[in-house]
Amino acid sequence: MPKNGDSPKKSVPKAIARGVASAAKTAKKSARAVLVTGRTLPLPVEIEPRLLDSHVLRALRRERRRLIEELKHQEMLAQDHPTTGNHMADDASEVEAQAKSLALRRHLEGMIKEIDRAMVHAEKGMYGTCERCHHPISEERLKVMPSAILCIECAKLQVRPTKAAVVA
Numbered sequence: 001m002p003k004n005g006d007s008p009k010k011s012v013p014k015a016i017a018r019g020v021a022s023a024a025k026t027a028k029k030s031a032r033a034v035l036v037t038g039r040t041l042p043l044p045v046e047i048e049p050r051l052l053d054s055h056v057l058r059a060l061r062r063e064r065r066r067l068i069e070e071l072k073h074q075e076m077l078a079q080d081h082p083t084t085g086n087h088m089a090d091d092a093s094e095v096e097a098q099a100k101s102l103a104l105r106r107h108l109e110g111m112i113k114e115i116d117r118a119m120v121h122a123e124k125g126m127y128g129t130c131e132r133c134h135h136p137i138s139e140e141r142l143k144v145m146p147s148a149i150l151c152i153e154c155a156k157l158q159v160r161p162t163k164a165a166v167v168a
Contacts, residue, residue: 057122059146064115071108074101111147118147130154 078101121127128137130151137151150158 056127056142056146057119060115060119060122063146064112064119067108067112067115071105071112074105074108077101078105114149115147118149121149132157 078098118127121129121131128142129135130137131149132154133151135151137148141148141152148155
């Protein structure tokens with residue numbers, strides 16, 4: 001219960017006024033810093049992009065074409081199979097084959113997206129530089145996986161759902 005007839009509503013405007021005063025003080029300090037340095041942002045960090053090897057871009061395009069052909073082949077296979085049979089076991093086998101085909105198509109589409117991202121990265125002149133931490137990606141990783149846009153450390157940090165997490 002408030003004393004001396006003060007209502008709780010009077011303390012709220014005082015808190016707001018203190019917050020505004022604090023924000024104004026911070027803004028004043030920031031404005032002084034801008035006037036002194038002439039900059040509003042910290043100095044940029046220079047990252048030296050790797051020179052784009054045309055053979056790398058050609059290899060990415062070649063792999064993309066191969067994946068698109070494989071995706072077309074999977075779609076043709078899916079269209080060739082009838083969806084209903086005369087027996088429940090035949091139907092179950094067909095559903096299992098369709099599920100595998102769908103999973104493979106999704107995987108191929110994901111790989112195509114990864115290659116597209118790597119090609120955009122390469123066109124910007126940033127091929128071989130990690131998209132997350134901006135450190136160079138090791139040559140060994142790029143040889144094994146030319147579409148890599150993350151260094152091995154950042155790739156390990158990515159969270160991928162496991163089967164146990166999906167079930168739970």
